[in-house]
Amino acid sequence: MLNPADDAFLALLNEAIPDVAGPIEPRYLEEPRGMVKGQGGVLARPRSTQEVATVVRLCGEHGVAVVPYGGGTGLVGGQVATGVAAPLVLSLERMSAVRNVDPVGNTITVEAGMTLAAVQDAADQAGRMFPLSLASEGSCLIGGNLATNAGGVQVLRYGNARDLCLGVEAVMPDGTIHHGLKRLRKDNTGYDLRNLLVGSEGTLGVITAAVLKLVQKPAALTTCFAIVEGPRAAAKLLARMQVALDGLVSAFELMSGVGFEFLHETMPEVRTPFEGAPDWMVLAEIGSGVDADMETRMSAVLAAALEDGLICDVVLAQSAAQRDAFWTVRESIPAANKRIGAISSHDISIPQDRIAAFIDEGRTALAPFGPLRLNCFGHLGDGNLHFNVYPPKGDAKADWAHLKRDLMDVVHDLVHAYDGSISAEHGIGRFKAGDLQRYGDPAKLAAMRGIKTALDPMGIMNPDVILTR
Structure with missing residues (x-):
């Protein structure tokens, strides 16, 4: 049973990290098509990965649900919680730095709160191109793009967001930090947490930074x-x-x-x-x-x-x-x-x-x-x-x-x-969770539930997204 993010919890957060959180603002409870109104108790806007880790750890200790929030442009309701007791909405908008640009290795390391357009601009300034391209690129955030494995208009040649990511830094449900920002194209050292977290829609952890592939700009x-x-x-x-x-x-x-x-x-x-x-x-x-x-x-x-x-x-x-x-x-x-x-x-x-x-x-x-x-x-x-x-x-x-x-x-x-997919590039979110249960392969669904339970035993991370409770 999850607990609400109430005034007492807000005070606890701000005691641990001054000025990290405040009352929820209405715009964080909306989604673009106006299909539902979200619920929320507290809005947290951390400024660093360590602050994200502290917020998530406290949510786990107090049984408070966490709803990661990117640019709010998602179309399947992953950013708006319904039927959850006043969750904490976690926005990464303050984390928008470029940490590294490597034009030799053709990589850029960015924080999750950068808009996709800002990532594209940073790549362009380095004489390279980041080829992920979406209509909402001026407002969507790269962390959300990775969390939903966004597609767009250049997948044919360059692939989805997952194909353009070499590594991620992420806060796991217990508040530990996965330090996965390696700029390597070959790394066969066990299970691939990067590909597990990319596309997980905030249900297994919070992506805080990523190493992205760059390509040569077409002449x-x-x-x-x-x-x-x-x-x-x-x-x-x-x-x-x-x-x-x-x-x-x-x-x-x-x-x-x-x-x-x-x-x-x-x-x-x-x-x-x-x-x-x-x-x-x-x-x-x-x-x-x-x-x-x-x-x-x-x-x-x-x-x-x-x-x-x-x-x-x-x-x-x-x-x-x-x-x-x-x-x-x-x-x-x-x-x-x-x-x-x-x-x-x-x-x-x-x-x-x-x-x-x-x-x-x-x-x-x-x-x-x-x-x-x-x-x-x-x-x-x-x-x-x-x-x-x-x-x-x-x-x-x-x-x-x-x-x-x-x-x-x-x-x-x-x-x-037709052996197709009910979600090509928008994800499952909350709106399609029932459809996934209906059409998904039972063995895959069982494995997904096993992974979710192992990594998030309290069930605090984006409840009812992808898998229903």
């Missing part, structure tokens, strides 16, 4: 926006590009015409590259050396695709400003989605060779529910789709909200049938 970026015949044609185009362009495709985004309709309805200031809202489009980007002449090579691939009917029209960015305008379109789609208001949102992944079939079957499965609008978009290059269902134009989300659970079940049942 040239070649970007195109194309209208494609459909998802099958898009998949064929990607395969051709990878072969013809030396596997250097870093982003390959699929967008539906519904997404463009939403932009036109809610964000008319965003200029789209084509008239109207074509049924299907892709945004592709290649990073290369300055002498690779990738624009000529990409133009040849696109010309052949036009001739073969895979694409209907295409625009090749002729300047950095035009490239930025292309990406503004893609990055504005989630904001337009939010303004329309989804009845049910699904962050899923499907084996790449079955994506087109899944989209067709998904449309068919949703049709009996009525004239709903489906905005399917996402990172086709790594199999991650955002398969989101909206009310008909002119209807309010609330008019259709009673269908949410049924819609989720239909989509997730189909994802399971």
